[in-house]
Amino acid sequence: MRTDVIVVAAGRGQRAGEGLPKQFRTIGGQTVLRQTLQRFAGHPGIRHILPVIHPDHAALCAESMRDVRGIKTPVTGGETRQASVRAGLEALAGDPPDLVLIHDAARPFVSDRLIAEAIAAARDHGAAIPALKLVDTIKALGADDSLSTGPDRDRLRSVQTPQAFRYALILHAHRAAPVDTLTDDAAVAEAAGHRVFAFAGDPANIKLTTQEDFVTAERRAAADLLDVRTATGFDVHAFGEGDHVVLGGVKIPFTQGLAGHSDADVVLHALTDALLGTVASADIGSHFPPSDPQWKGASSDRFLAHAAALVRQAGGLITHLDATVICEAPKIGPHRDAMRQAIAEIVEISPARVSVKATTSERLGFTGRGEGIAALAAATVRLPWLD
Ligand SMILES: Nc1ccn([C@@H]2O[C@H](COP(=O)(O)OP(=O)(O)OP(=O)(O)O)[C@@H](O)[C@H]2O)c(=O)n1
Ligand SMILES: C[C@](O)(CO)[C@H](O)COP(=O)(O)O
Numbered sequence: 001m002r003t004d005v006i007v008v009a010a011g012r013g014q015r016a017g018e019g020l021p022k023q024f025r026t027i028g029g030q031t032v033l034r035q036t037l038q039r040f041a042g043h044p045g046i047r048h049i050l051p052v053i054h055p056d057h058a059a060l061c062a063e064s065m066r067d068v069r070g071i072k073t074p075v076t077g078g079e080t081r082q083a084s085v086r087a088g089l090e091a092l093a094g095d096p097p098d099l100v101l102i103h104d105a106a107r108p109f110v111s112d113r114l115i116a117e118a119i120a121a122a123r124d125h126g127a128a129i130p131a132l133k134l135v136d137t138i139k140a141l142g143a144d145d146s147l148s149t150g151p152d153r154d155r156l157r158s159v160q161t162p163q164a165f166r167y168a169l170i171l172h173a174h175r176a177a178p179v180d181t182l183t184d185d186a187a188v189a190e191a192a193g194h195r196v197f198a199f200a201g202d203p204a205n206i207k208l209t210t211q212e213d214f215v216t217a218e219r220r221a222a223a224d225l226l227d228v229r230t231a232t233g234f235d236v237h238a239f240g241e242g243d244h245v246v247l248g249g250v251k252i253p254f255t256q257g258l259a260g261h262s263d264a265d266v267v268l269h270a271l272t273d274a275l276l277g278t279v280a281s282a283d284i285g286s287h288f289p290p291s292d293p294q295w296k297g298a299s300s301d302r303f304l305a306h307a308a309a310l311v312r313q314a315g316g317l318i319t320h321l322d323a324t325v326i327c328e329a330p331k332i333g334p335h336r337d338a339m340r341q342a343i344a345e346i347v348e349i350s351p352a353r354v355s356v357k358a359t360t361s362e363r364l365g366f367t368g369r370g371e372g373i374a375a376l377a378a379a380t381v382r383l384p385w386l387d
Contacts, residue, residue: 001119008084010057010077023105024060028222028317033061037065037068047097067312081183082188099122109205114130114201115162127169128196128198131159160201161207174188177192226385228382237266237373238371247266247339249265267343275304316383318349321354324359326375
């Protein structure tokens with residue numbers, strides 16, 4: 001069944017305190033919204049992901065959506081969560097899904113298990129939400145601030161998102177809602193006369209609401225991105241005709257050029273292979289075959305940017321890139337910082353995370369004889385542990 005997810009991200013996050021709305025704050029080096037979107041993008045049961053945002057945050061949202069699979073153009077939300085969900089539902093009407101999940105951007109720890117159960121429960125029941133048993137004794141607060149014994153906790157549940165529905169059911173329920181201040185979509189479905197069923201929630205699927213939640217989330221995000229991978233790359237190009245070489249994205253005047261199908265930037269090629277290695281995605285030749293005329297003379301920025309995008313699509317963070325250039329000439333030192341800057345811009349990380357080194361081979365071998373330039377590279381990334 002076609003299943004789309006609406007991620008509501010149009011709130012102001014006032015309870016979380018100063019600064020950016022909470023969905024655009026970072027935890028573990030990535031925005032909360034991006035982490036939430038990635039959770040759904042990585043799930044095979046999801047067709048499209050529709051973010052609902054405040055128009056002031058279009059640029060922030062674009063940044064968080066970059067390279068996320070299956071994303072639709074965001075729509076503008078409303079004054080309340082309910083109004084934002086309604087805007088999302090209406091936006092899906094042109095190409096309606098069979099099922100829709102509705103999820104808070106502020107819940108970045110939603111698991112594959114929860115997404116799968118939400119889809120199955122919506123298919124089976126039409127309206128279903130994740131619910132947790134309460135672990136504490138519940139008391140009711142009186143007008144004079146005294147406490148009295150509250151309702152039987154065995155009959156109570158705290159509920160989460162993703163809340164899951166047949167699309168037509170929840171769209172009509174939202175259209176018929178008597179008020180627009182209901183705090184979840186189960187309440188909207190209930191108001192329209194539907195029975196809403198529960199499936200097991202997940203205590204780890206917290207909604208980031210207060211500053212304390214961010215402290216917990218930071219610890220959790222660090223633990224989630226624990227698949228640290230390093231991979232290497234190597235490339236060689238022979239000298240040929242020309243008056244410059246391109247190394248690390250920088251044009252360096254020289255007495256010869258480098259021969260190759262593209263611009264023969266050995267440094268970017270070695271870095272591309274290193275990044276592809278971290279996500280086990282073959283090598284530069286498989287992605288950009290030298291036999292393909294479209295890559296003739298191509299700037300190698302494109303190859304490296306593509307590899308970086310594949311890492312991001314896998315939910316990864318590029319934490320370090322290291323390249324060593326092996327040649328007798330030209331001198332690399334004077335261009336080192338420009339190369340670091342160029343590489344950082346292509347991969348979209350800080351130059352502080354990019355290292356460029358150079359060595360000669362003591363006049364030994366093909367580099368020593370001045371026949372060409374070689375480059376070695378290593379890339380380190382942090383990925384979610386998915387096995
Ligand atoms: N008008 C609104 C209000 C809330 N939300 C979204 O609904 C989710 C759950 O709401 P909540 O945690 O209450 O977020 P905020 O309204 O942003 O927080 P606060 O009440 O602290 O301002 C969040 O992902 C939030 O961005 C929304 O899309 N549109
Ligand atoms: C939808 C929800 O996340 C379920 O727990 C919640 O109701 C929305 O957050 P709010 O803080 O109650 O607005």
